[in-house]
Amino acid sequence: MPLKAELQSADAIAHVHMGILPTPFHSRTSRLNLNQQWSEWNGFASAVYFADSHLEYFATRNTCGVFDVSPMRKYRFKGADAAAMLDRMVTRDVIAQAVDTVAYNVWCTDGGQVVDDGTIFRLGDDEFMLCCADPCYDWFCLSAVGFDEVQISEISEDVAALSLQGPTSCALLKALGFAGIEQCKPFQIMRFAFGTGQLMISRTGYTGDLGYELWINPQDAEPLWDELFDKGRLYGIQPMGDESLEMARVEAGFLAPDVDFHGALHTVERGHDHTPLELGLGWILNFRKPHFSGRAALLAQKESGNYRRLLKLDIEGNKPAENSILYADKKCGTEIGYVTSAMWSPVVKANIAYGLVEAKYFEGPIWAEIYHQKELRWLRKVARCTRVAKPFWSPERAKATPPPDC
Secondary structure, three states: OOOOOOOOOHHHHHHOOOOOEOOOOHHHHHHHOOOOOEEEEOOEEEEOOOOOHHHHHHHHHHOEEEEEOOOOEEEEEEOOOHHHHHHHHEOOOOOOOOOOEEEEEEEEOOOOOEEEEEEEEEEEOOEEEEEEOOOOHHHHHHHOOOOOOOEEEEOHHHOEEEEEEOOOHHHHHHHOOOOOHHHOOOOEEEEEEEOOEEEEEEOOOOOOOOEEEEEEOHHHHHHHHHHHHHHHHHHOEEEOOHHHHHHHHHHHOOOOEOOOEOOOOOOOOOOOOOOOOOOOOHHHOOOOOOOOOOHHHHHHHHHHOOOOEEEEEEEOOOOOOOOOEEEOOOOOOOEEEEEEEEEEEOOOOEEEEEEEEOHHHOOOOEEEEEEEEEOOEEEEEEEEEEEEOOOOOOOHHHOOOOOOOO
16 A cells, blocks of 8 residues: 655644643644744643744844733732742832732742742732742742741642743724723733633833733633734734743843852752852842841841952954853863853844852953854854953933833
8 A cells, every 4th residue: 555645734733732721822822833832831831932033032122022921930928928928039119018018929939049039019919920940839839938828829720921022012002992001110010801701911021112912711712812912013013932032131231040049959969059249149138138038148148249240241252151160260270160142142233141150269360161063064253252241232221211112
C-alpha cells in the first residue's frame, strides 16, 4: 500500500498534545505561533516567539505588543490580618499602600536572602493579590503563622492576564471604549465592565515602556484577545513571546529569577543566593518598619557595606558579553565577578549587561572576557565596562499621565 500524507491546516495545530497545559488564550496564541515554538512556564505553554522575536520586540518600542502572563502565579490574601501579615513578610510598607495600587516587593529569609520577588495589588482594605513568577504558596503559609485572620488562596487558574506594552497601548485601550484609562497613573488600578464580568487594568509591566496589564475571568479571555487584535491592527499590535520580552526587560533594568538571581529556596551552594542589597534593591528596604523577615541581617549588611553589587554595565564594542567572566584588569589576572544578562540593545544602540561584582572591586575598573563566533571560529575579546546608574531604557511616556497616543 502506498504511503499517503494528509496535510493539516495551521489552524488545526492547537489540538496537538504537548504535555503542558494551555492558557485561556492558547486557542488564539497557537494560531499565530507560526513555528509552534513553546516553552514551559509553571506547567503552561508560553510562546518563545511567534514569527520573529525582533519584530515583536520593536512593537514594544514603536507600537504595542501583547504577552500572555496567565502562567504567572497569583495568590489572594484576605482578612483583617492580611495587611499586617504581608507587611511582616515583605520589605516595603504594605500598611501604607493605598487601595487600587500596585507595589513591587521582595520577601526574604531571616538571613536576608531573597526568596522571590513580585507585585502586590491592594484590592481593598483587607484584600490583596500577590503575583510572582514561581510558586510560593508554602512560603506564604509559613509566613502567616500567628496571623489568625488571613485566608490565603491560590487563584492562578481563576485569573487570565495579558500584558499590553508599547507607545500605542493607551490609545488602543481608549479605542476599545475604556473611558478614562488615560488618567490611570503608573502602578494604579482601574476597573471596567467587560464580557460576563469585570476587567481590571493596572498600569504595570515588564518592559520599562508605557504599558498595562489586563486581568480578566478566563471565560472572557478569548473575547478580550479578539477585541484587542481587531482594533489593534490600526495600532501596530503584535503578539510577544519570551525572547522579545527578555530583550525589553534587560533594557528596562528589571531582574529575572534564575537568570540574574537564584531564590534562596532553590540554591544548594552557600553564597549562591542573593540579598536585595546585592541586587540593587536597597530602595525597597523600609528599615523604618519595626520588623520584617530578614530586617536585622539586611540592616547589618547595609551598615557594613561589605556585599556584592549587581551593576548595570555599558560594554565597549558590539559583541554581547553573554556568560562572560569579569576581571579587574585587561590581562584578566583577577577575577571579580560574572555577567548575568547581556544583549546588544537596538534602541539604546549600546552593548549592555548586568554583572555581579565582588564587594572590594565594585568601584574599580571592570573588564569582560567575551567569546564570540565568526564563521564557526571562536574569537576572544577583552572589553572595558562602564557602570550605568539608571535603567538603559526609560522613556518619558512611561511615566506621563495622560500618556501620549504614540
